[in-house]
Amino acid sequence: MNALSDLLCAELDDAITRAGGDREVRVLVLTGTGKAFCAGADLKGVFEGGAVPAGEEDPLNAFLDKVAGVIDRLRNLPKPTIAALNGLTMAGGLELAMACDLIVAAQSARIGDAHANFGVFPGAGGAAVLPRRIGPTAAKYLLFTGDTLPASELVPLGLVNRVVPDASLDAEVDQLASRIASKSPLVLRRMKQAVDDGLAQSQSTALRLERLVLDAHRHSRDIREGLAAFVEKRKPEFKGY
Structure with a gap:
C-alpha cells in the first residue's frame, strides 16, 4: 500500500534531492503502484506499545519527525510537483499529496485523513494544510470522521484538480507535466x-x-x-x- 516506511522515506528524500539539483528535471511527478497512492505512515515497525525508558528517544516520535521532514522537503521543492493518485490516499498519504502543487486522481481513488481512526494526531499538514485547501468545515469532516471520499467529491472543494479514468492516469499526468515543463x-x-x-x-x-x-x-x-x-x-x- 506504499506506506511511508523508513526505507521509503529515505528513497523519497533521495529522489527529491536529485530532482531539485538536476536542471534537466523541470517537473516532479509522484505516484504509486497497486491499490494505493499511499496508505499513510507505516507505524508497525516503530510502535511496540509500552513506555519509553527515561532519557531514551521515543522511536515513534523520531519516525514521525522523519516523515514530516520528507513531506516538508517535497512541499518546499522549488519546482512544480504533481501528485498522481492511483488509488487509496490516507493520512500521511494525503499529507504527501497535499505537499504537491497539483493533484490529479484516478476515478477509483478514495481520499481521506484517517488519523482519528487510530487515535493519531496529524503531523505533516493534516490539521494545518487541509483547512487551507478545502476550508475548515470540510477539513473537520475528514479529520473527525476518518472517512475516505471519492476523489470526484474533492474537486469542487479545490483539493483535486482533475479526475480521470484509471487507465488514462499516467498518460493524462504525463501530458500535463510535459505542458508545464515547456514553460520557463x-x-x-x-x-x-x-x-x-x-x-x-x-x-x-x-x-x-x-x-x-x-x-x-x-x-x-x-x-x-x-x-x-x-x-x-x-x-x-x-x-x-
Missing part, C-alpha cells in the same frame, strides 16, 4: 514561491512582493526569449535564467 523554469519557480509566500500575507503585501519579483524577473534571459518568440511567432527555448 525560472518563471515557474518564482510563481510557485510568490503564491506560497503570498498566502501567508495580506493581499496588499502579496501584491508588493509580486511587483518586487517582477522587477527582478524583467532582467532575466527567459523573459526576453519569451517575448522574442512571441514577436517572431516561434516556440520559445527557455533556459531557466
Whole structure:
C-alpha cells in the first residue's frame, strides 16, 4: 500500500534531492503502484506499545519527525510537483499529496485523513494544510470522521484538480507535466514561491512582493526569449535564467 516506511522515506528524500539539483528535471511527478497512492505512515515497525525508558528517544516520535521532514522537503521543492493518485490516499498519504502543487486522481481513488481512526494526531499538514485547501468545515469532516471520499467529491472543494479514468492516469499526468515543463523554469519557480509566500500575507503585501519579483524577473534571459518568440511567432527555448 506504499506506506511511508523508513526505507521509503529515505528513497523519497533521495529522489527529491536529485530532482531539485538536476536542471534537466523541470517537473516532479509522484505516484504509486497497486491499490494505493499511499496508505499513510507505516507505524508497525516503530510502535511496540509500552513506555519509553527515561532519557531514551521515543522511536515513534523520531519516525514521525522523519516523515514530516520528507513531506516538508517535497512541499518546499522549488519546482512544480504533481501528485498522481492511483488509488487509496490516507493520512500521511494525503499529507504527501497535499505537499504537491497539483493533484490529479484516478476515478477509483478514495481520499481521506484517517488519523482519528487510530487515535493519531496529524503531523505533516493534516490539521494545518487541509483547512487551507478545502476550508475548515470540510477539513473537520475528514479529520473527525476518518472517512475516505471519492476523489470526484474533492474537486469542487479545490483539493483535486482533475479526475480521470484509471487507465488514462499516467498518460493524462504525463501530458500535463510535459505542458508545464515547456514553460520557463525560472518563471515557474518564482510563481510557485510568490503564491506560497503570498498566502501567508495580506493581499496588499502579496501584491508588493509580486511587483518586487517582477522587477527582478524583467532582467532575466527567459523573459526576453519569451517575448522574442512571441514577436517572431516561434516556440520559445527557455533556459531557466
